[in-house]
Amino acid sequence: MKVAVDVPSYVKCRQSCRASMSAVRCWRFKRNVKDVSEEELFAPGHRGCAGCGCTVAMRLALKASGKNTIATHATGCMEVVSSPYPETAWRIPWIHVAFENSAAVASGVEAALKALGKKDKVNVIAFGGDGGTVDIGFQALSGAMERGHDLTYICYDNEAYMNTGVQRSGSTPFGAATTTSPVGAVSLGNDRPKKDLPAIVAAHGVGYVATASVAFPLDYYEKVKRAIAHKGPSYIHVHSSCPPGWGIPSEKSIEILRLAVDTGMWVLYEIVDGKGRITYKPATKHPVEEYLKVQKRFRHLDDETIAKIQESIDKRWSELFED
Amino acid sequence: MVTLGGHIKETGSTTKTKTGGWRTFKPVIHMDKCVDCGCCWIFCPDMSILRKDGEYSVDLEYCKGCGICSRECPTGAIEMVLEEK
Ligand SMILES: Cc1ncc(C[n+]2csc(CCOP(=O)(O)OP(=O)(O)O)c2C)c(N)n1
Ligand code: SF4
Ligand code: SF4
Ligand code: SF4
């Protein structure tokens, strides 16, 4: 049996690449996928679901950071699927810690490396999911950023507590259905806006803060490199897809994630020493409905609610992209 | 038995588990259509697109058949074919 391979209509590249939208191989931004390290420090055989975008976030972060890296990891899907004892997918020293203290343990690792005089040779990354970062690990994260440790915190944001069965987090977008923000006669899904964590981290005066998306791998890869190179604390918030949690087919995992950026639901930027810069401006602005209608978690939204979401995007879009 | 501190000495040992068995559809790459853009390689969540000197192949031991490579390929060079075992 054959499955038809149709290229989505919004993907119109000039040649055979997708430069304008995925920035995989782009002359305009002088990027090429061949610049990305071949070394696979995240091993296959991990137990992530088919089509999990979060595992791509792990894989690319390690490619950018290289093998001289020590990572800590809060519990959550990426920790669980990568360390089914006695196996591990990590090809670097990696420490599984509790839900709330990835940043605290990474702080200790960094302090120890400094004491040993080895900090210049070793990168420290703290990983956490959105639940483990935006909610539960927030205090440890805030402390690590404020104390000024030389480490990079990477939050992979799949917008809910996926590993325990899709509970709402502070990072769940407005309107999304989760098991703790269900849809019914008296509930439209999550009734609170998404917490803007990158902005909160930036308010700590952190020298390097960036948002990223797995659907824009070169942009993300370069940001991890810059975050690692930055002396002092740095923070990356990478939007990552979860097919079962979002209710999307595995093969569309990247394509739908990309729509988040092309509709303005997610904006790619970096803040270096207090100076902000948009790193990708969508060539055309797609209506947010295109992003919402293809996901089960948003399928219940009525026209009025979609219009409300569109309105808030339009406001932000004009602030950011139109001058 | 669990080691002290749950210490695992062998890195990358999930390779012992062949996740290829999860697959329903398998990707088949038609190299005549491939333009060596690397999209399939960079997006694969399971490190299962193997790339060497512009030649691409699939590591069927671990590929879970998610279909991302096929969907993301700009030239339609990757076909998803039902596994028959
Ligand atoms: C203190 C504590 N509370 C609850 C749990 C159970 N738990 C394990 S993983 C997880 C969800 C993690 O969510 P998130 O950080 O968003 O990562 P994801 O699973 O979505 O990748 C929960 C609630 C725990 N391990 N520790
Ligand atoms: S539930 Fe979602 S985040 Fe967790 S492994 Fe599966 S796809 Fe990835
Ligand atoms: S089907 Fe999925 S797992 Fe298999 S090679 Fe393609 S992207 Fe990788
Ligand atoms: S995505 Fe398609 S064209 Fe690009 S390298 Fe893979 S098979 Fe070749």
Ligand SMILES: [Mg+2]
């Ligand atoms: Mg999550």
